[in-house]
Amino acid sequence: MTPILEMRNVGVTYSAGSLWGKRTFDAVKNMNLQVRAGETVGLVGESGSGKTTTGRLCLGLQKPSTGEVLFRGRTFGAGEKPRLAAVLQHPRTSLNPRLKVGTSIGEPLVIQGAMFDERRDRVADSLHKVGLRPDLAARYPHELSGGQRQRASIARALIGSPEFILFDEPVSALDASVQAQILNLILDLQSELGFAALFISHDFAATRYVASRLMVIKVGEVVDEADSISLFHAADHPYTRALQDASGLLAG
Numbered sequence: 001m002t003p004i005l006e007m008r009n010v011g012v013t014y015s016a017g018s019l020w021g022k023r024t025f026d027a028v029k030n031m032n033l034q035v036r037a038g039e040t041v042g043l044v045g046e047s048g049s050g051k052t053t054t055g056r057l058c059l060g061l062q063k064p065s066t067g068e069v070l071f072r073g074r075t076f077g078a079g080e081k082p083r084l085a086a087v088l089q090h091p092r093t094s095l096n097p098r099l100k101v102g103t104s105i106g107e108p109l110v111i112q113g114a115m116f117d118e119r120r121d122r123v124a125d126s127l128h129k130v131g132l133r134p135d136l137a138a139r140y141p142h143e144l145s146g147g148q149r150q151r152a153s154i155a156r157a158l159i160g161s162p163e164f165i166l167f168d169e170p171v172s173a174l175d176a177s178v179q180a181q182i183l184n185l186i187l188d189l190q191s192e193l194g195f196a197a198l199f200i201s202h203d204f205a206a207t208r209y210v211a212s213r214l215m216v217i218k219v220g221e222v223v224d225e226a227d228s229i230s231l232f233h234a235a236d237h238p239y240t241r242a243l244q245d246a247s248g249l250l251a252g
């Protein structure tokens with residue numbers, strides 16, 4: 001079966017500096033990744049390791065400097081438009097503070113040309129999927145709790161029935177108890193809806209909880225890779241072990 005998303009030997013080089021001292025920096029090096037329908041792949045690494053850059057590549061928001069990113073076996077721009085969505089660390093990037101939550105959630109449908117009644121029904125359905133009452137659609141983002149706001153961003157991501165969802169640090173701004181609820185929600189939604197997902201975080205424990213396969217990234221390079229069960233135990237790679245320690249996974 002063709003993976004929903006695939007990266008083949010992908011590299012991203014940023015250049016910075018002036019005419020006199022041009023420097024290049026490899027933010028992602030030789031990345032190979034496959035995400036299949038119904039599967040969550042986890043990408044863990046410290047700050048600046050290239051996680052968000054990898055996520056942007058998956059959404060087609062960034063072009064690789066080398067290699068190729070394929071959606072259902074085709075490069076972006078070839079074939080039909082991929083159904084992609086993203087849930088990011090701060091819901092304010094997906095929920096406009098000046099718009100009612102329901103309007104933001106239904107916005108992707110406006111672009112598709114859906115009429116008001118259809119939008120209202122699908123927004124209610126999407127809110128239901130993420131465990132929010134339909135009347136919350138009439139509130140503004142600041143009238144929701146942090147956990148409810150993140151549920152609303154997930155509702156917005158789900159509204160176009162995406163085949164692939166990028167989660168970039170979706171629980172990093174939340175309290176531990178709310179984090180667990182959101183991680184469980186992601187797991188439940190995936191088994192119900194069957195989308196492919198890339199879950200990105202600096203938190204080893206959170207990533208392992210939702211992902212079936214983990215890739216550990218350090219300065220743009222994958223340094224360790226295994227299924228979540230084998231990486232539960234103290235890893236051989238010192239960098240992976242440091243990430244495990246930092247997330248308290250092996251404490252006690």
Ligand SMILES: Nc1ncnc2c1ncn2[C@@H]1O[C@H](COP(=O)(O)OP(=O)(O)OP(=O)(O)O)[C@@H](O)[C@H]1O
Pocket residue numbers: 014015016027045046047048049050051052053054202
């Ligand atoms: N547009 C850009 N131009 C130049 N360098 C960039 C650009 N975007 C990111 N970088 C650099 O690429 C590296 C990887 O950045 P990236 O945002 O992918 O890291 P990250 O793993 O998501 O970090 P964090 O956990 O802090 O979000 C960093 O060193 C960053 O400074």
Ligand SMILES: [Mg+2]
Pocket residue numbers: 051052053
């Ligand atoms: Mg990032």
